[in-house]
Amino acid sequence: MLTIKNLHAEVDGKKILKGINLEIKRGEMHAIMGPNGSGKSSLSSVLAGRENYTVTEGEVIFEGKNLLDLSPENRAREGIFLAFQYPVEIPGVSNLNFLKTALNEIRTYHGLAPIEAKEFLKLTKEKQQLVDFNANLMNRSLNEGFSGGEKKRNEVFQLAMLDPKLAILDETDSGLDIDALRIVAAGVNKLRSADKAFMVITHYQRLLDYIVPDFVHVLYDGRIVKTGNKELALELEEKGYDWLKEEVHQKESV
Amino acid sequence: MTSDKSFFDFISNGLPGPELREDADNAILPARQLAFSRFRALGLPSVKTEEWRYTNIQRFLKDSFSLAQEEGTITAEQLKTVNTKIPQLDSYTAVLVNGRLQIALSKLPAEGKITISKLSDAANNTQLQLWFDKHPHLQQQPFAALNAALFADGLFIEAGQNASLDKPLHIIHIYTTAENAFIQPRHLLVLHKGATLEIVESSVGMNETAIAFVNSVTEIILEENAELWHYNLQSSEKNSRHIYHTSTVQKADSRYHHFNFTLPSAELTRNNLSVALTGSNTETNLHGLYLATDEQHVDNHTFVDHLVPNCNSNELYKGVLLDNSNGVFTGKIHVHQDAQKTNAFQQNNNLLMSEKASINSQPQLEIYADDVKCSHGFTVGRFSEESLFYLRSRGIGEEAAKTLLVNAFAFDITDQVHIPALQDFLSEKIRKYVSGAINN
Numbered sequence: 001m002l003t004i005k006n007l008h009a010e011v012d013g014k015k016i017l018k019g020i021n022l023e024i025k026r027g028e029m030h031a032i033m034g035p036n037g038s039g040k041s042s043l044s045s046v047l048a049g050r051e052n053y054t055v056t057e058g059e060v061i062f063e064g065k066n067l068l069d070l071s072p073e074n075r076a077r078e079g080i081f082l083a084f085q086y087p088v089e090i091p092g093v094s095n096l097n098f099l100k101t102a103l104n105e106i107r108t109y110h111g112l113a114p115i116e117a118k119e120f121l122k123l124t125k126e127k128q129q130l131v132d133f134n135a136n137l138m139n140r141s142l143n144e145g146f147s148g149g150e151k152k153r154n155e156v157f158q159l160a161m162l163d164p165k166l167a168i169l170d171e172t173d174s175g176l177d178i179d180a181l182r183i184v185a186a187g188v189n190k191l192r193s194a195d196k197a198f199m200v201i202t203h204y205q206r207l208l209d210y211i212v213p214d215f216v217h218v219l220y221d222g223r224i225v226k227t228g229n230k231e232l233a234l235e236l237e238e239k240g241y242d243w244l245k246e247e248v249h250q251k252e253s254v
Numbered sequence: 255m256t257s258d259k260s261f262f263d264f265i266s267n268g269l270p271g272p273e274l275r276e277d278a279d280n281a282i283l284p285a286r287q288l289a290f291s292r293f294r295a296l297g298l299p300s301v302k303t304e305e306w307r308y309t310n311i312q313r314f315l316k317d318s319f320s321l322a323q324e325e326g327t328i329t330a331e332q333l334k335t336v337n338t339k340i341p342q343l344d345s346y347t348a349v350l351v352n353g354r355l356q357i358a359l360s361k362l363p364a365e366g367k368i369t370i371s372k373l374s375d376a377a378n379n380t381q382l383q384l385w386f387d388k389h390p391h392l393q394q395q396p397f398a399a400l401n402a403a404l405f406a407d408g409l410f411i412e413a414g415q416n417a418s419l420d421k422p423l424h425i426i427h428i429y430t431t432a433e434n435a436f437i438q439p440r441h442l443l444v445l446h447k448g449a450t451l452e453i454v455e456s457s458v459g460m461n462e463t464a465i466a467f468v469n470s471v472t473e474i475i476l477e478e479n480a481e482l483w484h485y486n487l488q489s490s491e492k493n494s495r496h497i498y499h500t501s502t503v504q505k506a507d508s509r510y511h512h513f514n515f516t517l518p519s520a521e522l523t524r525n526n527l528s529v530a531l532t533g534s535n536t537e538t539n540l541h542g543l544y545l546a547t548d549e550q551h552v553d554n555h556t557f558v559d560h561l562v563p564n565c566n567s568n569e570l571y572k573g574v575l576l577d578n579s580n581g582v583f584t585g586k587i588h589v590h591q592d593a594q595k596t597n598a599f600q601q602n603n604n605l606l607m608s609e610k611a612s613i614n615s616q617p618q619l620e621i622y623a624d625d626v627k628c629s630h631g632f633t634v635g636r637f638s639e640e641s642l643f644y645l646r647s648r649g650i651g652e653e654a655a656k657t658l659l660v661n662a663f664a665f666d667i668t669d670q671v672h673i674p675a676l677q678d679f680l681s682e683k684i685r686k687y688v689s690g691a692i693n694n
């Protein structure tokens with residue numbers, strides 16, 4: 001589904017991604033871990049098309065298309081969804097109106113008619129229950145005055161509504177209380193299917209107890225320095241990142 | 255016309271003018287003559303005139319204009335094609351062509367407590383004689399003086415004590431002229447005690463090539479406890495130039511809600527809005543939304559005059575400036591020494607959507623009372639790239655995303671509009687002009 005080859009990217013002249021290679025197939029759940037500032041959010045930003053990142057080398061193929069040639073909206077329409085680490089507040093844009101616009105823009109792209117009001121309502125209800133998203137929040141301005149956890153839930157609610165092929169969750173678990181974490185994780189598990197894939201960025205093994213990953217990658221200094229299965233997350237939980245950093249530095253000096 | 259002098263010559267040649275002769279025996283002729291000498295004394299403003307610093311009015315007066323103020327007729331068929339329709343708006347209508355009421359084209363409410371007529375037909379009305387050209391703020395306005403001297407006709411509305419209508423009155427101002435013309439309509443609205451009215455005004459031009467320079471004056475009197483919802487939609491075509499004066503007097507316990515919506519494409523719009531609070535416990539809400547494209551120049555001058563204690567005024571003007579457009583906002587608040595317990599708030603926010611667009615904004619607060627709450631603020635910003643990216647990352651194209659954001663920016667204003675049809679109309683206009691500017 002997604003192939004990242006030797007991806008290099010910089011922002012404001014600073015090199016951030018330094019040769020990422022990653023292959024994500026349908027049905028797979030990939031977890032990305034790594035110390036603060038290692039480039040996890042940057043990777044997701046580059047995939048979603050944030051414009052202040054410049055790709056200097058490498059390529060990204062998504063469903064046979066060169067992803068880097070597409071505008072952010074067309075990437076979303078092709079089926080990429082990024083749940084933001086820091087969702088933006090947009091006063092004056094109602095959550096519902098925003099979602100309807102998004103849904104219809106995606107439908108138009110695929111040659112479908114705008115969604116019927118009734119159908120939209122039904123879908124909203126269903127997905128809102130799936131992630132236990134407070135119905136009162138839906139008529140409010142987008143994320144305005146939402147608590148940290150409410151914002152994260154809104155990201156997952158949007159994910160459920162837009163039903164992408166590849167969902168990138170950037171620290172969706174941070175800021176959620178223990179119950180919310182379980183509910184959101186259960187929601188994500190329900191959205192999992194054989195033709196969809198997930199890339200979950202997290203600092204905590206706890207999330208991976210609920211959402212069991214097929215692969216765990218460690219990003220450090222703009223590169224994936226280790227890939228393993230869910231055991232790797234347990235190992236990191238126990239030992240931290242120092243041993244990995246040392247490994248990297250030893251390799252570099254060889 | 256290139257200089258002051260030739261403009262005066264040109265105006266003087268129009269005097270005494272056919273209209274003046276026509277109503278030579280009516281009561282307002284002396285007032286007209288007085289107004290003309292006032293205009294002479296004030297002189298034609300230039301960029302050196304403080305009030306006109308950012309609007310070079312002489313540039314817009316260079317062309318030659320006819321002062322004749324032709325009747326200008328339109329048929330019912332033509333009216334249908336005029337771009338004043340507000341879909342779904344259920345209202346009475348008063349259609350004016352070049353300032354003259356067209357009864358046959360209008361749908362006026364049945365006769366009752368509310369009188370709607372030509373101003374010329376009300377020449378002997380006591381209210382007209384009482385209020386004509388008396389507003390204190392009009393005395394210093396050269397173009398208002400010119401209007402008083404030369405106006406052809408306008409609308410007279412008088413709402414009797416406790417009168418109200420079951421739906422809004424939509425006043426459609428149509429300006430049509432075969433040659434460049436200087437058109438000067440003049441209106442007077444008097445709401446007696448406890449009367450309530452909801453008025454929507456739209457101004458449009460029907461000219462292909464000729465320039466319509468409209469210099470209009472609207473005087474409004476709100477007697478005790480009267481309430482007026484006043485929406486002014488300005489969406490004339492490119493070759494229109496407008497100077498609007500709206501001057502309101504508010505007596506005790508009255509409420510005035512004014513909305514100025516300036517949309518494309520008139521090349522010049524200058525709004526002089528002033529409210530004199532002469533009675534206590536009044537409420538004044540002034541809302542403005544200007545969305546300008548191309549080379550449009552939109553200048554809003556507002557003046558809230560707190561003369562007595564215990565009045566509340568609240569002003570919010572928002573601007574969206576696209577292409578090469580220019581905005582000017584000057585908000586004057588004068589709190590007189592006696593006007594204790596005044597609450598006066600003013601805010602002007604602007605969204606610049608192009609590198610070439612510009613805004614000049616200045617508050618002018620003059621506060622001579624000590625027990626008051628007053629504030630003002632001004633912001634100018636561009637689109638938040640973060641917000642834009644967030645929307646786009648959900649599949650929303652740039653055009654739709656920007657439309658959402660502009661609508662969100664304007665929301666504080668449009669949300670205050672009490673007529674849903676007008677709200678829809680405005681958000682559709684925003685959509686149209688924002689996407690138009692993006693696709694340019």
Ligand SMILES: Nc1ncnc2c1ncn2[C@@H]1O[C@H](COP(=O)(O)OP(=O)(O)OP(=O)(O)O)[C@@H](O)[C@H]1O
Pocket residue numbers: 011012014016034035036037038039040041042043085
């Ligand atoms: N606009 C920018 N200008 C300069 N440096 C930047 C900019 N944006 C990000 N960076 C830097 O890029 C590096 C990677 O940041 P990124 O947000 O991708 O880290 P992360 O792995 O997501 O960290 P965290 O776990 O804290 O979320 C950091 O050192 C950060 O300071």
Ligand SMILES: [Mg+2]
Pocket residue numbers: 040041042085170171
């Ligand atoms: Mg991050």
